[in-house]
Each structure stands twice: as structure tokens, then as C-alpha cells.
Amino acid sequence: MNFNSLNWGELSPEIFLAEYWQKKPLLIKQAFSNFQDPISADELAGLAMENEIESRIVSCDSQGNWQVDHGPFSDFSQYGASHWTLLVQAVNNWSRATHALITPFNFIPRWRIDDVMVSFSTPNGGVGRHLDQYDVFILQGSGKRRWQVGAPNSELTTLLPHPDLKQVSAFTPIIDEITQAGDLLYIPPNHPHNGVSIENSVNFSIGFQAPSNQELWSSFADKLIDNNSGEQRFSDPDRVPSDSSFAITENDMQQLKAFMLQQLEQSDLFEDFIGQHLTQSHHALEILVPVNEIDAAKLHDILSEPEILFMPVSGLKAAIIHDTNSTLFINGESFKLEKQTLELAELLAQQKPLSTEQVKTFSGCLKNVQLLTSVLNKGYWYIE
Template identity: 40%
Template sequence: MRIISTSLSAFKSKTMYQLTFSFEAFLAEFWQKKPTIIKGGFNKFTDPISPDELAGLAMEEEVDSRYIAKHGNEWEVKHGPLTFDNVPKDNWSFVVQAANHWHEGAASLVTPFRQLPNWLFDDLMISYSTPGGGVGPHIDQYDVFIVQGSGKRRWRVGPQKEDYEEKHGHPALRQIKDFEPILDDVLEPGDILYIPPGFPHDGYAIETAMSFSIGFRSPKKQELLSSFADYVIANEVGDVHYHNPDLPARKTPGAIMASERADMEAMMRSLLDHPEMIKQWMGEHLSQNRHELDIIAADPPWQAAEVYQFLESGEVLKRLGGLRAFYYPEQPHQLFINGESYQLPEECGTAATYLCDAETISQDKLGKLIDHPAFIALLTQLINYGYWYPVE
């Protein structure tokens, strides 16, 4: 279902989004510190996707979408696949999550933000709103850059504090009661609003508008602990019982002695004394995706010789939108892609840069690596999975 460009020149034309500000300076002053509005963050901004294309995505079963409307003091929420029959004139929106997984033009808007770690990036959410459309005041626990597309939208952002009162407008909307804004402005095409975690915000369209939210989501302690525990159990690590051959007799059998508690705490902590295992688990965990991918397996499957000839002829392969692919710089011959680990010979370590850092692969980039059978074999496997595909 992937919506792709019809030619390489069209693909190139959709990747020209460039920020007008220093990202290094932004990180130093604002990242996870305070919200800000960057006027003209993109010059001459044009929407990378049309409202009709976005609506088409929202109508698909595989795509995560929502319809949100306000009727006086009442809220209405529908989850996709959506239809757009009998919608009111104003005060409604629809949003598509992970739009970068399904539309190449939309995915190109993420590229300027690749100066942040890919493992932090979550997805590109796109909203279409009629006048008055929004989701009400709420708080998110992730970093987000909201790029204003066509139309205008008013945004208000409040201070970070812990005692905001929840407002139960609808079970599917985690809204809060109103707040005193520290930012209050109207965004026009190309403006960017950055909101760190924990800052309340509320936006509504002044006129029919498109908004593009590039979200970065850090893992929680609970998630990491739960995932690591699952990994330990699945790999039968630490499958040993507590033993104490020097156990003394006691008159208080109901007591858990301090020394026994300390011994069992040490057993648990010892599971973390395996740095290579931790690296393996973390690479696999961080490369797993929270959103559906538009995976289309190759049919018929490619052969290694075909992949070699394809690249040698100057053609280009593109990584699947939203695919998570990572590596450790000190061990670049081991790759973590979509929750799995892949091993290459050490002399193929440069493959990590092309497969995990770059979004496209070509002979010009690969150089002599194209002649290594192990690399071509892995690339063939990844193409057949649908993780890389030819640029049309």
C-alpha cells in the first residue's frame, strides 16, 4: 500500500526540506528544557502530502488513525479505518499516526530531524483540522516538533508542573483542565513549535489546516525492566535457585534475615553483570517498532547476483519508512534491525553506516563493499523481507 514517488527526480524533489536554524544551538538551549516557537523554521513550506492522500491513509485497515470532533461541550472520537460521510462543517480533525511508514513524501519531512538519535524517534503524526478542530488541552510525555503546514493554527503551551487536574471530556482523550499559557501564538506554514515532555498544550485550527508532528519518545524504566526480564526468561539466563549451605537454625522462622535479602538482591543484580548480553538485548529491544510497518516481501525473491547487478547498474535501494536499524560504533559488524540481530564479518563494519545511518543505498556509497559476498547475502535477505526496496 506504500505511496511512493513515480520517479527518482520526484523522490529527490520531496527531500529538500531544510531547517533555517542551528540544530546544535537549539539542543543547547531548548531540548528537554523549555518549549519554543521557531518562526519560519522551514522556508516556503509546502505540505508533503495532500488532504485527500491523508484521508486515503486514514481509510486503510492497517493504518492507525482517529477522528476527533467537538459538539459544544461534548467530544466524539472514532478509531480508524475512518469514513468521512456526514462530517460536520467545523470543529473536527482526523490524525494519522506513523504516516512516515506509508507515504514517502511525508517521510521526507523527518530527514532534517535525523540530527537526533534514530532510536529516540517514534513517528510522524499528521493532522487535518477544520476551523475549531483540535483535541483539547493535554500533556504528552515525549518530545515533539509540530510543523505547521497549510492553514493557520493557534497554539498555547503552559508551564510544567505536577498538579494539573484531569478533565474527562472523553475516555479516549487524556485531557486536562485549562492552564495559564507561557506561549500563545498563531503558527503559519513553515513555523515549528517544540514541546518537551510534561508541558501542557492546546492547539486548534483557525482555518482549515494541516499539522505535522515529529515525535521523539524515550523508553521508560518500567519498559526497559520488563523487556529485559522477558529477554532473560526467553534465553534461560540465570535459571538457578538461591542456595545457602551455611543456613543457620532460628527461633523466628517468619523472618527474612537481612543477609538473606542481600543475597537475593545480589542474585538479581548479577544478571546485569553481562555487558555483552545487555548490548544484545538493548539493540534488539530498541530496534523493535511500536507501529505497523508497510512491509511488502519481495515476490519473487531476489537472488544475490540480481542484487549485485542492480547496484552495479547504478540503481538505488531505499530503506522502508519507519524501519528501525541500529548498531554500536565499537561493534559495527553487528546490526539490529526490526528486533533481530544480524552478524557480518568484521571487515564489513562499514555496512552499518549505509544500512543504519543512510536512508538509501547505491554503488557510489558502498564502494568495494559491494564485492563482499557476505554483505550482498545479507542485503538480499533484507530486500526479500521487504526492508529495502528499489527506488522507482
């Protein structure tokens, strides 16, 4: 199925960003016509049996007791025919067809997207009323589900019906609709919501990453330590006599703040940090490192085959920062670019399959060969 286009109706990406993004929820009926699940419930269950894939089952019995079980799972029969939901994180890292669901949202930079979580719910299955700290598009697959979404409300009470399950108290919905295959629900951060399956149903949640200040500062500190870039000592050569030996003055604090912020003003250091941080996958990837390293000679031999495709690993995060010296970032690693490698790097960042003929157009340049063999040997791209 082609997921390249989204039926906006009277809306557009520009109107959506101006009026809805991080402001209010939105339901677009039949955003995708004739929608078909890119992954079946059986295939999803198969992924939940794998050790490296994060999964959980949330269930609720007739007495209202909630239970959370974490995968991997070997059997689902104990859960019965209703009142439970299987949730699998980062399915797009293992299913290329599921990863294609990200394409319609390219009007938002790819670095903002975290993963595509897929859930299978039996009748009356759900995870309860809750809210998230990030934006999410929830695409209804097969089956039907009732969704209720409320407005932010500081008076909501946090509930913990299970140690691994955070819910909120009842809210007044501003959206209360039954979704069917192809319907798209957008929920901004801190908007309480609740989805209850009416019948066996599948949902695809395109979640966005929203790093906290704490996460960014902590990761930046790690970057300074790794690079030994934070060893400069505070100095104050223009100090004047203090009126009080036990006071930290406003001037002291401003100088210390400026001293700390100097690191952020180092463009090369900050750009390298932010590119690596924002392209680092938060979930396992199916990295495909070749058995034998690919060098220029090996690549030349590969290109003698006419039907070869160079493919990106599904779910990769990639980005380019353009500056005096542009840099390509893939899965938290940086690749310095030059003018002659920029075109290839942009194709790699877009994660488009490359044919033999396309790669041949770049193979006459040693720098391009080095870039391509590097991403192949790291297992980020592979030969199909």
C-alpha cells in the same frame, strides 16, 4: 522540498539541548522557509481509509460534547466543515516525503524518535487541553493554528470527556501564538498544551519514544524467557545463622538485588536486547518481501542493470551498537557484523538509497552480499 536544514536563528542544536530540551517549550518562527506539506490532506484521508494504519477523528459539538471515532474511515462528510480533527499515526511509514521531516532532528539519535503523526484540522478543530509523556516537535504545515503551552503543574486535574480522550483542566499559557506554515513548536513532556485550528490546517508531529521502566523490564524479561537466559537459581553459600526465621534482612535484599542485576551486566545479552527493543517499530510498516528469494547469483544479475536503486522501506528504525562484535539492528532484528561489513552496515543504518555502482563496490565480499541479500529478503530494503 529539502528538509535537511532547520533555520535556528540565534539558536543552535547545542543551545537547544542545553537550554530547552526536556526543560521548557520553544517556538521557532519560520524554522522552515517556504514550507510545503509533504503529504496533502486528501492523501492523508486516503491513508485513514486503510485497515493497517492507525487513525482517529476527534470532534466536539456546539454543546462541548467530545467524540472520538477510530478508523479506518470510508467517508468524512458526516463531520461537517468545522470542529473536528483527523489524526493519522506513523505517516512516515507510508510517505517517504513525510519521513524526510525527521532529518533536521538528526542531532538527536534516531532511536529516540517514534514516528511522525500528521493531523488535518478544520476550523476550531483540536483535541483539547492535554499533556504528553514524551517530547514532541510540532511543525505547522498549511493553514494556521493557535497554540497555547503551559508549564508543568501538579494541580492540573485530569478530565475524561470521552473514554478515549484524556484532557486536563485550564492552565496559564507561557506560549500563546498563532503558527503558520514552517513554524516549529517544541513541547517537552508534561507541559500542558492546546492547539486550535483557525482554518483548515495540517500539522506534523515528530514524537519521541520514551520507554518506561515497566516497558523495559517487561521486554527484558521476555528476552530472558525467549533465550532461556534466566534459569540460574539464587544461591547463598556464605549464609550465617539467622537471628529471626521470619526476617528478610538487608543483606538478603542486597544479595537478591545483585542476583537480579547480574543479567543486566551481561553485555552481549543486554546490548542485543536494547538494540532490538529500541529499533522495533510500534506501528505497521510496508514490508516488501520479494516474491522470489534473492541469492548471490540473483544479486549479480540485478547489478547488471545500471539504473537500479536499493531503497529502504520508509519508516524503518535502524541502529548500530559498536562493541568487540558490532551489531546492526533493523526493525527489532539483529545482524552480527564483521570488519568488512561495517561500512555497508553504516549505510544501511543511515537508510540511504544505494545505487548500482555503490552496491558493486561491496559485492566482491561474500559477507557483504549475505548482509545485503538478508535485508532484501526480509523486505526491509527493496529494489526500485
